[in-house]
Amino acid sequence: xxxxxxxxxxxxxxxxxxxxxxxxxxxxxxxxxxxxxxxxxxxxxxxxxxxxxxxxxxxxxxxxxxxxxxxxxxxxxxxxxxxxxxxxxxxxxxxxxxxxxxxxxxxxxxxx
Amino acid sequence: xxxxxxxxxxxxxxxxxxxxxxxxxxxxxxxxxxxxxxxxxxxxxxxxxxxxxxxxxxxxxxxxxxxxxxxxxxxxxxxxxxxxxxxxxxxxxxxxxxxxxxxxxxxxxxxxxxx
Numbered sequence: 001x002x003x004x005x006x007x008x009x010x011x012x013x014x015x016x017x018x019x020x021x022x023x024x025x026x027x028x029x030x031x032x033x034x035x036x037x038x039x040x041x042x043x044x045x046x047x048x049x050x051x052x053x054x055x056x057x058x059x060x061x062x063x064x065x066x067x068x069x070x071x072x073x074x075x076x077x078x079x080x081x082x083x084x085x086x087x088x089x090x091x092x093x094x095x096x097x098x099x100x101x102x103x104x105x106x107x108x109x110x111x112x
Numbered sequence: 113x114x115x116x117x118x119x120x121x122x123x124x125x126x127x128x129x130x131x132x133x134x135x136x137x138x139x140x141x142x143x144x145x146x147x148x149x150x151x152x153x154x155x156x157x158x159x160x161x162x163x164x165x166x167x168x169x170x171x172x173x174x175x176x177x178x179x180x181x182x183x184x185x186x187x188x189x190x191x192x193x194x195x196x197x198x199x200x201x202x203x204x205x206x207x208x209x210x211x212x213x214x215x216x217x218x219x220x221x222x223x224x225x226x227x
Contacts, residue, residue, distance in 0.1 A: 032213040043114060043202060043218040051213045089155065096211055098143065098168050102155040 002027045006090050006103035013080055013110050021075040021106045023064075023090035031092040033057075033066055033073040034100070038087045047075075047088070085110045115139065116219035118203050124225045130191040133222045137184055137205030143167070144186040145206075145216055146178055150199040161186055162209050190224070198226045 007022040025031065032051045036044040048057030053068035062077045073090060090103040115138035123131055137144050146158040148171075157170035161180035172178075175193075180186040190197060200223050204216035 034215065036218075041220075043116070043118075043220040044204075045114065046215045046217070049213070049215060093213070095213075098145070098160045098162075098209065098211055099157045099170060100145075100216060101157070104154040 002031070002092060002094060002101045004090050004092055004101055004103035006088075006106050009087075009105075009107040011106060011108050013108070015082055015110055015112050016079045017110075019075070019077040019080045019084075019108065021088055021090075021108070023073045023075065023103060025071050025073065025090070025092050027071075027092055027094055027101075029094045029096070031094045033064070034091045034093070035062070035064055035073070035075050036089040036091060036102075038089065038105070040086070044089065080108070080110045082110045082112055084108060114217040114219060116203055116205050116217055118201075118219035118222050120222060121220065122223045122225070124227060125193060126227050127193055127195060129193050130189065131193065131224065133188040133190070133201055133203075133224075135186045135188070135203030135205075135219060137186070137203075138217055141205035141207050141217070142184065143206045143209065143216075144180055144184070145204040146172075146186070146188050147202040147204065148199045149202060149221070155202075158188070167209065193226050195226050198224055200224075 034049045035047040048059040050057040050066035056065045087105045117136040142163045158172040160168040200221045204218045
């Protein structure tokens with residue numbers, strides 16, 4: 001079945017550091033890929049998405065490129081802020097199916 | 113604010129009891145999804161309703177059931193509760209049947225604690 005693997009956290013960075021959170025997937029068919037973010041005490045918010053190979057999703061300085069050859073969708077940001085501290089979830093959705101399959105989440109802690 | 117409303121925010125109850133969690137989707141969204149988030153299992157899809165009809169079922173226990181009403185709000189019923197049912201339960205909604213690439217929008221969740 002479909003699955004998503006994320007790097008384990010927590011990832012601890014200083015403000016203005018470069019961020020990479022790795023995400024790889026296994027899926028039948030051609031999935032759409034998503035990154036969601038969960039701030040403390042809140043629900044999941046869609047951060048960005050990509051629906052086909054080589055698409056780049058971007059939002060709020062975060063980027064991720066859909067790499068079909070490596071089945072990856074790594075999240076990057078050039079300069080993190082303290083306010084980026086949250087849990088980040090990589091997810092996929094296979095075309096024709098309604099369910100999202102999530103990775104286990106990666107906690108990001110950014111210190112001033 | 114995602115536009116998805118879940119009530120209550122917190123629920124504390126005892127083993128063997130029954131609870132009902134409620135979700136109001138974003139205006140115009142016909143699909144409602146339920147997820148369970150626990151420390152050991154992560155985020156697990158439970159069930160999807162589209163316009164009042166069950167559309168897809170995931171890892172939902174037989175003790176759990178859901179429905180979507182004509183006004184499109186949904187309820188998740190959990191019965192014969194066990195300690196392991198303690199978790200954060202999320203509702204999400206999307207427009208259409210959910211088969212497209214449209215994203216799901218999540219509520220803030222209901223935290224269920226079983227004592």
